Amino acid sequence: MKSKATSRQRFVLTSISLAVLTLAAEVYAQEAQRVEVTGSSIRRVAAEASLPVTMVTGEELEKRGMTTLADLMMALPESASLAPSNAGSGTNINLRGLGVNRTLVLLNGRRLANEAIADGYANLDVIPMSAIARVEILRDGASSIYGSDAIGGVVNFITKRSFEGKTISAQMVQPQKNGGADEQRISSTIGFGNLENDGWNWYATVDGHRRSRLLASDRAELSTPELLTSIGRAPTLGSGGYAMPANFTTATNKTAQNPYYSQGCAAPYSIQGAKNTCILNANYYGTALYANEQLTFYTRFTKRFSEDHTLTVDYMRGQEHILGTKNPSTSLAANGVTAQLPSTSKWYPGGSGGVPAVAGLKGEPLTVTWSVADLGEATTKDKQVNQRIAVNDEGRIGGWDYKLGFVYGHSLRENYYESGYVSGPGLLAGLANGKLNPFGLQDAAGKEYLASISVDGAMNRHSVSTFTGLDLTGSRELMSLSGGPAMLAVGADLHRDTTEDQKTDITSIVTYANASPSYAKSSRNVMAAYAELELPVTKTLNLNVAVRDDHFSDFGNTINPKFSFRYQPTKAVMFRGSANTGFRAPTLFDRYGYRLPGATTTTSAKWDDPVQCPGGTPGVAGTGKALPGLVASAVCNTTLPKQTGSNPDLQPEKSKGYTLGLVVEPVKDLMMSADYWHIEMKDMLANLPEQVYFLNPEKYASYFVRNADGSLAYLKNVTMNLGGQKASGIDVSLSYAFPKTALGNFKAQLDGTYLTQFDNQLEADGPYIPNVGRFGAASNGTTSSMPIITFRWKHTLTLSWNRGDWASQLTQNFNTGYHDQNLVAAQYFRDIESYAVWNWTVSYRGFKNTTISAGITNLLDAKPPVTNHNAYTFGYLSSAASPIGRAFNARLTYNF
Template sequence: MKRLRRHTLAAAISLAVCIPGIALAQEAAEQEAKTLDSVTVTGSRIKRADVEGQVPVQTLSREDIERTGLTSIGEVLQRITASGSGFNRTRNASGNDGFPPDGGGTGAGSTTVNLRHLGTKRVLVLVDGQRWVNESSASGVGAAVDLNTIPLAIVERIEVLEDGASSLYGSDAIAGVVNIITRRSFEGAQVTVNYGEYTPGDGESKSIDIAWGGSSDRASWFVGASYHDQDEIASRDRERTRVPVFGTGLALGSSRVPGGRFVFQDPRNGVVYDLVTDPTLNDPTYTPGLPACTPGADRPDGFRCWLGSRDAFNYAPYNLLLTPNERAGLFGQFRFDLSPDVSWYARALVNRRESLNQAAPEPIDLGPGAGSPFTANLVIPANHPFNPFGIQLDSSTIRTIRRRPIEGGPRLFEQEVDTTYVGTGIEGTFGVGNRTWFWDVNAAYGRNEAEQENRGSYNARNIALALGDPAVCASTPGCTPLDIFGYNTITPAMLAWISPVFRDESENELSLATANLSGDLFDLPAGALSFATGYEYRKYEGSYRPDPQTVRGEYNGVPSLPTQGSYDVNEVFVELNIPLMANSGWGKKLDLNLAGRYSDYSTFGGEFVPKIGLRWQLADEFLLRSTYAEGFRAPSIGELFGQATRFDADITDPCLISVNGDPPTAPRANCAALGVPAGARQFDPQIGVETGGNRNLEPERSRSFSAGFVWTPSVLEDSAIARRVDIEGTFYRHTIEGAIQAQAPQTQLDLCTQTLDPRFCSGIVRNPTTGQIESFANYLGNFDSIRTDGWDIDVFWLLPEMAIGDLSITWQNTIVGSYEAVGPDGSRQPLEVGRLVSDPVTRAIPRWTSNATLEWKRNNWSAAWTVRHTSELVEDCGDAAGFPICRNNPGPNQNRLGSTTYHDVQVGYRVDWMRGLQLLVGMNNVFEKEPPVCLSCNLNSFDGSTYDLPGGGFWYVRADLRF
């Protein structure tokens, strides 16, 4: 696996070298020292080597990336210990979750990074120090970068700043910064071929990367091409994912069944029927009077009473456990020395991603509470040719009608996402006295556009016409009367009328221009006072264009409306590094770093954020460092301009008998006041939640603090047990005020039923007859606060030289001390340390995550063994509370997800042929450890952003040829 390290400045001071990202060989460190004097380290704008170490930075080299066996930059970053939940290949989102509150869409097929569990939209992604365009998901305007838009072939290394950095980089850097450094100095060519699959023999992954570069006296160039193809794995292919919730059979299956469920009141006798189609017409297990029918109800021919879990539909086999993903990218950059002091560069990228998500056949809901006005208010006349009940079915008689037309097959969501980027700039140096100043002027443009085709969904208007007055249908071109009353009753002609192809589009654009200047101003007694300053202009433009049928309200699935918006920002910044002391009784060196940034947004005005840092080198082997920073994040286009959309949340209604028969938990008097009749049962745990943007949003404001040490104990250097040991520790604390998010729907509903407070209840509307929730408003706002803190503890140990070869150990840990999100009303949100929640997406915060790698090298051989550990989590069991799979540990209705440890191995051999042929073979999760069962996760009974896939390990081979 990867070996990541936080920059070890003590070694840089004592040895005059910088330890490269866990390639601890001395010759590599010496090579880095030769070039460090003129580079900018992520976390500072000043081009000097001796400011490195001011803030905690992890560096991931290309070798570290290759050691993971992964072929996505995003999935590699999701494995660092400071990373939280984010989209990846396991996220089969389209058609299942709907639209998240921030207007960003489902991010289908993308991979994102989430630092400190503060959310992907609070992480700034840079490429060569410049911002990268955000994703567009064809279902919204995203506020995070899809790392699948950056081909692996172009990456030299990745630097991860785990500290608030709005003063240096502007908005979005509240949780940290990911800076992807592209390959620049490259001579010759390289071809890398990868193949891998999961041990059951599925999920095949293939990729090829090609790199070519060269240089002349005044020019250098690099071209990288990458192709990757990941096959799907269906949920039905793993025992753990073949049912909706593992360990509950079909008890928590869907009440939307292939033959239809019909709950209606017959006006002739007042009887309320709850019927399903009898697939055999003579069900041998049916005994008259045995099912829980309404007393006195007759059973029409071909129907019988609903028997709960026995009749529930198993939608799981239609879903995907691993989504297919095909990517192709091409990147090139060219640099030319206009003079000895001035260089010009140009770079460009094109990238195409094709991905697919799949969901169970789309259900058709009719009657009050249905998703569309066409289906909520439809009328099925008594004379309809397929109406078997002899009465008119309308909003006064229908309680709910639910039919899952498996005749139309699963829903398929196919995405095509194109990313283009062009950038150019001039950079150089000039002398000021005997000092050298650095300058650069840059411009760049990025665009991410997505198209999505949705097949297998339905047009609600056409459904209503096909179920309505037969004369109206006959006079409408193409209309074919629809038969939903039975199994396999929907013919191809009926499907042709109700099931068109829906096409959605979205795009994000980023235009930017920057100018920077840095250097040394003058000497102080302890050294030179250094500075950096600059100006940056950015313009963001984004749009989401759903299919015209959806805009007209005809889409039978999750509705959405278009989004269109733009804003721009002008910024200036300054950074100073002030040496306060050098070579005194107080230590070797004490530096003060000050930074500030003023931003003027077209959407809300101006904002200034400062940062202060101290770096105290007490001795060659020991360094202390601390930072305090204020930051902000401007609302994204989706958060500001997104119109009303919906997502489906798994919610247990405290006023209703649960799906599996548990009694209501809310006070009966309160539920009666809300219009819930006694004995009402919840039809389905999935409730549509309406959400959307808010043009009155204010920016989030944050405070970040970190304090830590870097220690290279000299007593262990070149000792009997080590050549060198580096130990780093960092305490962090982030506080966000006015955080932009929507209240957790389950929390809002619980507070409503417990307090009847209009602040919680005003957006929740129930059916006056059944008590079911028909609409649930849950819009974005500026929450009161999010607070989190914790520790990073890392150890890097290079063992003494031995006859068996060189051995090194890397051990990295993140321990989250606390995480708390509190609404403006004082209500506590459910996400906290040691918990997993799934509302509307799965998020988990383990208290302890740890990665440890033992690496061995001898001559042309190499090997690595990596251990990845995640501590235990707790979730609410929800509707699985009454089943043995819910452990009721540590308390009632709670499930403990035990701690999980994965083992990865890799063996490599270098063939001295041409310029080198490197062969690698490895396996992730070599002992095929199963992830813990998740009872609250939306799909597949496991959290794919925290754990490896169930049902086997992943083996791979790689060949890398340089010539």
């Protein structure tokens, strides 16, 4: 990285050069009406764009029966987004599988404040669906217009320009099978003033959505013991973990036992495990989909002073609540004190409390691993509030089309211990003084004691991020060329990001939640200057050159160019392509976020400690053997302590990419396109998936940080600069409007992406590991430690029909199969099947001012694919498929 002094000089020189170029240019007036397309600052006819842009209208979202933007993000072929079923961060988009913070999300061409904890991506749930006119997805790499960090692409949500009238819409989704996951959405929009006739317009829309919780027991057929056993993940393989009734060991006997094992443990809270122990019943406590509530508000005022001058002010407020559930609170050791039950407790086996006696006990204290069933599941409430105000002044002065904008965004995220949480030390004290029974449900005294140590309702985390930006863009004609007028656009922007993140003191009391008090605050200023030149060299060849100079207050300068072309030798054939470079600084959270000396969480999957439970097959939990004197359930086939947080040594990553495409219209109403894309990164910022460490523990031994006695203090799993990444594929699109018939109008469209390469390099100069169609060697990082999922082929197929007041659409979302993780015994090695979901909707507009729509989601009731990846608790691919099954939806819209 160059010195800051040199960087500033380069920035100033670049800015001066652009200004000189601008002032020196000879200009001509432009009379044609043109629009701005995502990826460029130059207004043009949309069909003239040389960049691959996918557009989905708000009307199309309704036709597909979508209730949230998550439905759209999961369906896009170019998206490798994780299903947001249990994500406290909400919905985010991951174009090309490159990571959510390499996809730039815009609202009307400008940024939002990022989700407040990670501060690296936008939560789409805060954007009101009822205000959306269309969504434009720029599918090529870093944009020299919006920011060099848009390595994976740009998603631009564009709201309605104006609205006049009143409308209310209600929508519901009801799964066919019993249980939760029902949805309700209601929205209302009101607007006054006609922009063309009155010169002004104001409208406002409010949009509310809720989804109820879907328990794993509501879809028990998806994770039956028989199914899990058939893929090598028999539930009864676990032993000695936290359960009710509790398992116990003694100072002289480290083999876990349970006084109720012979009685079948305690349904429904636990089931029999291996080696005379009880284990938690995952199907009873598990959650397939979290409860979720969203309330969004958007308003926009537009004043047209003249044909050449328009002022727009808009305000957005999005609020989301997600109720997350975890296994019940446990008797984890706190402040060096273990969970011990003395012989003086009436709940000691064979004592007056009625707990069955256990042979061999002689009154020695018992170390118990207890899951407090009386408290129910531990529930957290994740609250997000995202607000943004934007001012846009655009017009024409002296032959220049200009746009001046200001935006301020504020993102708040708070997390609460909603229910089922108690003081960790208090829990251990209740065992020691005999008030709490670890082997059964509590009596009245025990319930009263649990209530006395409750911390329900306490806030455990408070995070804020802000975005403040000012931008100015001007464009005009330069000169006439053979193909038309050459166009120049220049611009500059200045923005400031801030983040503040605090884990409150209550986390030191809830010791078993694996969090500690922390505080981090940081900020970053970014100044940028950019220019774009459009050159219609001939009637058939158009060139576009753009360059952007960004100056980061903490990383200095980076200059990133972009070149694109469009060549159309005939009306029916067009070639297009682009090339670019990119630069992404570490997020404020990744580099400056909280840093704690010990473990901050536990692994998402169960593993064998390679040192204290050696001898097994690398990466296959439950195959090792605990060292003498150690409790097997504490070091074998169990979740292990893990450290997450910021990494002060992170450096920016760089990228380069290109696209090359062909668009043809061989016959009327038939359009076909194919675009090859390729992206390479170096110094990639990512987390290593957990299996990487355990598949090769010798290589990554330094990441297993140990205490003086050899026990594992934590697995270091912070974001780091890895080696490189190479990704490439082909986007294809085909649409055909059939000739009109007496039966109506028919249209078919296919949009798909075929991956040809997705390779990760885990360290600089190391080998590249192919990941297409298999669980990736790098994780999604910011939102999950789960490996990246990259399907070889993914498509959306739509078949639509309309006649008079009737319309209908049949949609298929499809992805190819997958090579399973297969970190189980060899006889269970398998492949994951392909997955296809059909959705059908029909609508009728024949009633005055009323539109009625109805449909079926997952028409054929396809089950989510089964996986033996040990981080998927319920045995199905929950991050890429829905457990809901067939569901019915209906929508009613009334215009006043």
